[in-house]
Amino acid sequence: MSSEAQGSEVAGWRAWLLSSSPASRSQARLGRAYIGWLSFRANHLAMLGLGIVLLLVLVAIFAPWIAPYDPNAQILADRLQFFSSQYWLGTDELGRDIFSRIVHGARLTLYIVILVAIIAAPIGLAVGTTAGYLGGWTDTVLMRITDIFLAFPKLVLALALVSALGPGIENAIIAIAVTSWPPYARIARAETLTIRNSDFISAVRLQGAGRMRIIWSHIVPLCTSSLVVRVTLDMAGIILIAAGLGFLGLGAQPPLPEWGAMISSGRKVLLDQWWVATVPGIAIFVVSLGFNLLGDGLRDVLDPKTGGQG
Amino acid sequence: MTAMIEVRDLNVIFGRGADRVHAVRDVSFAVPEGATFGLVGESGSGKSTVLRALSGLNPDWSGRLSVAGEALTRRRDKAFYKLAQMVFQDPYGSLHPRHTVDRILMEPLAIHGFADPDRRIERILEEVGLGPQFRFRYPHQLSGGQRQRVAIGRALILEPRILLLDEPTSALDVSVQAEVLNLLQRLKKERGLTYILVSHNLSVIAHMCDTLAVMNHGAVVEEMDVALLKRAEPKHPYTRQLMTASLGYDRSAIDRFEDFGIDAESSGVPDTSTDAPQLESERKRGP
Amino acid sequence: MSENPLLRVEDLKVNFPTRKGLVEAVRGISFSLGREKLGIVGESGSGKSMTGRSILRLVSAPGQVTARRLEFDGIDLMKASESQMRQIRGQRISMVMQDPKFSLNPVMRVGEQIAEAYRTHQNVSRDEAKRQALDMLSAVRIRDSERVYRAYPHEVSGGMGQRIMIAMMLIPDPDLLIADEPTSALDVTVQLQVLAILDDLVSQRGMGLIFISHDLSLVASFCDRVVIMYAGRVMEICDAKNLAAAQHPYTRGLLNCLPKIDGGGSDLPILRRDPAWLEHGA
Numbered sequence: 001m002s003s004e005a006q007g008s009e010v011a012g013w014r015a016w017l018l019s020s021s022p023a024s025r026s027q028a029r030l031g032r033a034y035i036g037w038l039s040f041r042a043n044h045l046a047m048l049g050l051g052i053v054l055l056l057v058l059v060a061i062f063a064p065w066i067a068p069y070d071p072n073a074q075i076l077a078d079r080l081q082f083f084s085s086q087y088w089l090g091t092d093e094l095g096r097d098i099f100s101r102i103v104h105g106a107r108l109t110l111y112i113v114i115l116v117a118i119i120a121a122p123i124g125l126a127v128g129t130t131a132g133y134l135g136g137w138t139d140t141v142l143m144r145i146t147d148i149f150l151a152f153p154k155l156v157l158a159l160a161l162v163s164a165l166g167p168g169i170e171n172a173i174i175a176i177a178v179t180s181w182p183p184y185a186r187i188a189r190a191e192t193l194t195i196r197n198s199d200f201i202s203a204v205r206l207q208g209a210g211r212m213r214i215i216w217s218h219i220v221p222l223c224t225s226s227l228v229v230r231v232t233l234d235m236a237g238i239i240l241i242a243a244g245l246g247f248l249g250l251g252a253q254p255p256l257p258e259w260g261a262m263i264s265s266g267r268k269v270l271l272d273q274w275w276v277a278t279v280p281g282i283a284i285f286v287v288s289l290g291f292n293l294l295g296d297g298l299r300d301v302l303d304p305k306t307g308g309q310g
Numbered sequence: 311m312t313a314m315i316e317v318r319d320l321n322v323i324f325g326r327g328a329d330r331v332h333a334v335r336d337v338s339f340a341v342p343e344g345a346t347f348g349l350v351g352e353s354g355s356g357k358s359t360v361l362r363a364l365s366g367l368n369p370d371w372s373g374r375l376s377v378a379g380e381a382l383t384r385r386r387d388k389a390f391y392k393l394a395q396m397v398f399q400d401p402y403g404s405l406h407p408r409h410t411v412d413r414i415l416m417e418p419l420a421i422h423g424f425a426d427p428d429r430r431i432e433r434i435l436e437e438v439g440l441g442p443q444f445r446f447r448y449p450h451q452l453s454g455g456q457r458q459r460v461a462i463g464r465a466l467i468l469e470p471r472i473l474l475l476d477e478p479t480s481a482l483d484v485s486v487q488a489e490v491l492n493l494l495q496r497l498k499k500e501r502g503l504t505y506i507l508v509s510h511n512l513s514v515i516a517h518m519c520d521t522l523a524v525m526n527h528g529a530v531v532e533e534m535d536v537a538l539l540k541r542a543e544p545k546h547p548y549t550r551q552l553m554t555a556s557l558g559y560d561r562s563a564i565d566r567f568e569d570f571g572i573d574a575e576s577s578g579v580p581d582t583s584t585d586a587p588q589l590e591s592e593r594k595r596g597p
Numbered sequence: 598m599s600e601n602p603l604l605r606v607e608d609l610k611v612n613f614p615t616r617k618g619l620v621e622a623v624r625g626i627s628f629s630l631g632r633e634k635l636g637i638v639g640e641s642g643s644g645k646s647m648t649g650r651s652i653l654r655l656v657s658a659p660g661q662v663t664a665r666r667l668e669f670d671g672i673d674l675m676k677a678s679e680s681q682m683r684q685i686r687g688q689r690i691s692m693v694m695q696d697p698k699f700s701l702n703p704v705m706r707v708g709e710q711i712a713e714a715y716r717t718h719q720n721v722s723r724d725e726a727k728r729q730a731l732d733m734l735s736a737v738r739i740r741d742s743e744r745v746y747r748a749y750p751h752e753v754s755g756g757m758g759q760r761i762m763i764a765m766m767l768i769p770d771p772d773l774l775i776a777d778e779p780t781s782a783l784d785v786t787v788q789l790q791v792l793a794i795l796d797d798l799v800s801q802r803g804m805g806l807i808f809i810s811h812d813l814s815l816v817a818s819f820c821d822r823v824v825i826m827y828a829g830r831v832m833e834i835c836d837a838k839n840l841a842a843a844q845h846p847y848t849r850g851l852l853n854c855l856p857k858i859d860g861g862g863s864d865l866p867i868l869r870r871d872p873a874w875l876e877h878g879a
Contacts (some may be wrong), residue, residue: 020451021443028410028446036617079490199404202367207418208391217417221408352784353755454641483811484639485868488854492864510785517856519863540859555785558818564793567786588764 036301046297049065052290060106063297067100071257075173080273090275093298098276099259102283108258109287112173113235119177121231124184129215129223131185132192143189149182156243162250168256172251176241187230192221220243225302232295243284312379313340314472315347315364316503320373321443321477322359322528333359335373343471346498346505348515348522348536350552357508361474364506365396377472388514390421395465399477401457405449409433412445418468430467437500438463441492449474455486457494466497471475473498473596475507491518516540524549526570602629603805604652605774607666611647611829614659622647622660624829624851624875630773632768634799634806636820636837638813638851644829645809649775650808654682666835670772673769688718693759697776699763701750703755708734708746711765718769733764737794756787767798773805781810790820813840813851828875 018035022028040046059066068088075095081087090097131142161175195201196219204218214294243260245251252258254265259280266277322334334356341347349357362368364375366386375382377394400405405414412431419427432442438459438581449457458478465473477493479487491514498505509515515522516539523533524546532546544550554563623644628635639645646774651662654674667674679687686692693744694700701794702710712726721729734742737760745753745761753761760778766774776795780788796819799806810816816823817840825832825848833845843849850868860861 003584020447022446025410025446028412028448032448177553199398199400202407203396203398203404203461204397204406204417206365206367206391207421207464207468208386209417209421213421218406222406342639352786379735394699409636484813484851485854488856489867491856492867495864511856511857513860514858542859551786553858555789558814559789559792559796560818561793563798564789567790 005166015016024082040297040301043300045293045299046300049290049293049297050294052286056106056110056287056290059103060110063103063107067097067103069097069100071096071101072255073097080269080276082273082275089279090273092262092276093269096255098262101262102126102259104279105144105257105259105262105283107278108169108252108256109239109242112169112176113291115173115239116180116238117231117235120180120226121179121184124181125188125220125223125227127181128185128188128190129192129219132189133215133219134211135198136299139189142185145207148181149179150186152179152279154237155241155244158245159248159250162245167250167253169252172245174244175245176238179241180238183234184227187226188223191226192219195219195222209310225233226299229302230297232291232298235291235295237293239284239288275309292309312343313376314343314345315341315506316374316376316377317364318374320360320363320371320375322356322368324364330537333528334363337373337523337530338523338527339523339530339533341367341504341506343504344502346507346519348519349506349508349525350512350515350522351525351554352461352510353464354527356524357525358476359528360394360525361476361506361508365394365474366390367396374438388422390577390592391470392468393470394472394474395468396471396474397458397461397465397478399432400481401454401461402449404455404461405457407449410446410448411440411452414449414464415467418464422468424468434463434467437466437497439489447518452561453487454482454487458482458486458490462490462493464500469501469505472504475505478507480509487514494518498536512539512552527574531570540572603670604630604633604807605668606648606652606800607664609648609651609806610662610737611644611651611656611732612661612663614661616815621829623651626824626826626829626831628831628834630805630807632805633822634796634808634820636816637809637826638811638816638823638852639826639857640811642745643826645826646777647812648826649692649777649807649809650735652775653686653692655686655692665826674817681767687714687766687771688769689771690773691769693762693766693774693776693779696782701758701765703750705749706747706751707761708748711746711761711768713763715768724772728851729768730764733768734761736798737761738790739764756783756791759791761782761797763791763798767802770802771804773807774799775807775809775847777809778811779810790817806826814855817841827870830875832874 016027017031019027022031073096075091077095078087078091079095080093081091083090085092087097087099089102091097092101096183127142127146131139157179158172158175161178162171165171165174170244201214201218242251242258244261246258246260248265249261249264252261256294262280263277266280269278317340318338320334321464322338323476324331324344326539335362337356337360339347349360355471357514363371369384377390383425395589415431415434416427419430421433424430431445433441435445440459440463444456445451449460452460475494482490495518496507496564499504505518507515516536519536521533521535522539523530525543526548527530531548532544534544539553540543542553544553551567554560603744607627608625608631609623609627610621610625613620615621616806627650637645637756639647647656650656650672652667652669654662656662658772664675669685672685674682674685701707708727708730711730712723715721715729716723719726722791724758731742731746739745739757739760745757750758759848763779779795783791795806808816817837820837822834823837823840824834825845827847832847835843840848842851843852847868850866853866854868856865
């Protein structure tokens with residue numbers, strides 16, 4: 001195929017996506033997503049954030065092929081080596097390749113972040129929209145429960161939960177999820193309060209829709225975008241809490257290459273072999289930054305209040 | 311001819327104690343089938359509150375409401391919503407911003423379990439003067455007039471017999487208003503609908519309605535045949551003042567404007583002070 | 598109209614570059630204004646508000662304003678520096694917007710805001726400014742001006758808020774007032790009362806007034822001359838009292854599609870837009 005034909009095909013797709021009178025549901029949906037992508041693409045920092053997050057995902061998927069060594073293979077003769085062509089990012093106190101451990105640690109980080117997001121966000125969304133829409137005593141009860149959770153600092157509550165449930169990565173995830181949903185419930189409730197009295201909700205009430213239908217198909221879709229933004233921005237915090245739990249020995253257990261646990265073990269040699277703790281620290285920093293930039297960009301595209309999509 | 315809609319001694323009271331607002335006071339009227347009844351008044355007159363009580367959006371009412379011979383309760387069942395639908399004032403706020411026209415029209419069909427939704431959506435789009443090319447657009451891709459057509463289509467897709475119209479054209483340009491009013495007239499003729507039209511615009515009311523009630527401070531000051539309005543023969547001074555005002559700017563007439571206060575209303579004697587509106591915190595506020 | 602008009606606008610254009618290309622909000626319009634009431638009428642998207650804003654150079658980026666001539670009382674507004682514009686805004690040209698609640702500072706007493714507006718342009722003491730503000734509140738026919746002076750914006754009704762806005766805009770004694778839909782959020786009787794105040798002040802002080810509105814019949818009865826705009830162009834300019842005899846098909850269409858109290862019950866005539874109108878404006 002000549003490049004000209006290719007060019008016209010691309011133009012055809014563009015026209016199809018940007019069409020002002022789509023011919024089907026899927027075209028309308030794709031067109032909307034494409035317009036969102038166009039405005040997202042214009043934001044360079046957001047694209048950088050997306051790049052970092054995509055890199056994290058790719059590294060996590062292809063970890064066994066990327067990592068030159070087994071992350072748990074101990075070569076005691078090569079303990080605490082500095083960066084070299086053999087060990088790109090050096091080795092730790094048990095002679096394990098830090099680069100390989102970082103690469104495999106990406107899997108753990110992603111695992112934690114995704115699980116927390118898919119547990120905490122729906123709980124927050126359900127609690128917040130239900131409380132906001134139904135109001136009355138439902139609102140009071142649900143929001144006071146939320147307040148109780150919010151009254152404790154996140155890390156302290158997570159620590160208490162993990163020490164009750166016992167250390168381990170799954171328990172760390174549960175603890176983080178349990179401490180993460182209250183702010184989401186607050187956001188979803190606030191959004192719901194601004195939506196619930198609008199004419200389009202009145203209209204669907206007058207069509208005879210039940211409460212659950214109104215909440216699920218009319219209110220939830222409007223709350224999700226601000227929630228997606230908030231969750232993305234919180235990813236950095238989740239990574240840090242997971243790392244903090246790992247650092248305190250309450251999260252991932254050795255020999256799992258969790259970044260926080262890696263910092264913790266590197267701290268003993270921080271002054272002489274600084275890279276052992278610093279490299280995972282940089283990894284945490286970069287990934288957190290990536291999620292933050294991505295969240296900021298998503299806010300510009302998704303937030304209904306800024307009118308990105310009218 | 312039996313009344314399609316009957317309102318007897320309707321009172322609507324919001325709030326309690328110091329915040330108590332008596333928004334609608336002893337309003338009664340009846341609308342025969344196939345007629346258009348107008349409710350006209352200024353903001354805070356309670357005209358929209360009457361409509362919201364009728365539609366089932368506002369449960370804080372007392373009195374007797376009946377539609378098609380059936381008395382209405384505070385909670386309505388699905389059958390009621392199939393009988394009476396509402397069109398809102400603001401076409402920008404009454405359509406879900408994340409739903410396509412298709413989804414907006416599909417929703418009532420899904421709720422009531424109508425068969426053959428595709429054909430119905432196509433037909434209703436045709437009827438409200440929007441082609442099939444509008445079916446998968448989002449509200450932000452439509453003009454105000456097109457949105458209002460979608461809202462009318464959504465109200466009519468359940469094939470109701472009553473349409474409650476809350477200032478359906480006041481947010482539109484006058485040329486678009488004319489198109490929407492014509493559409494409403496045509497649909498009424500084709501489907502034998504009964505309308506209640508709420509508006510602050512006497513000309514729109516005069517154009518659309520058979521009978522009308524003028525409201526002020528929650529009460530009906532005058533109910534009359536539209537012919538009386540067209541002959542400029544309303545009885546109540548408040549209605550006459552509204553008529554003068556709607557004719558345009560006339561410097562000398564403005565000095566004769568009176569403030570028809572809430573007490574003047576019940577005694578029938580207009581308050582002659584030409585005072586400026588009071589501080590809002592000290593006067594009755596609408597919901 | 599005097600031989601030396603207060604405001605002269607020639608070939609004013611306002612453009613907005615967007616992703617889909619250049620949006621021409623105002624496409625080369627010309628008019629002049631003496632010490633009179635000039636109405637600018639148009640439907641939404643006609644560019645009438647942009648015209649008002651561009652006179653005060655209040656069109657925000659990325660909008661671009663160009664004009665062959667934009668002259669106010671001998672001052673070239675296109676060439677005026679930002680500090681010159683600040684001098685002109687408020688003191689010589691004021692603007693009243695549609696919703697007073699957005700234009701008033703919510704945490705400051707309304708009287709203080711009016712006094713502040715006076716003190717920005719006049720070097721006077723606080724007491725003198727307050728006295729002037731109270732006078733101005735009485736001038737817009739607020740009876741209990743002392744009480745209103747102490748009120749916060751949320752405590753006043755829409756009609757009162759609009760009077761306060763007018764008081765605030767008129768206290769520096771401007772030569773030109775631009776009123777952008779100043780009364781369309783108000784009830785019809787209150788609207789007329791506010792307009793009467795504006796009318797009286799304009800004739801007492803010999804100001805020029807640009808009254809921007811979508812309401813053709815209101816403008817026709819209120820203003821001296823009317824500019825009819827459509828899609829960023831001037832369709833025609835005529836004396837308000839002759840509006841009923843206007844020739845342009847757009848003006849005729851707008852007049853005809855209004856329902857009338859004493860009209861018949863038949864269908865309203867629909868306005869047919871002619872693309873040729875965009876080719877050659879007035």
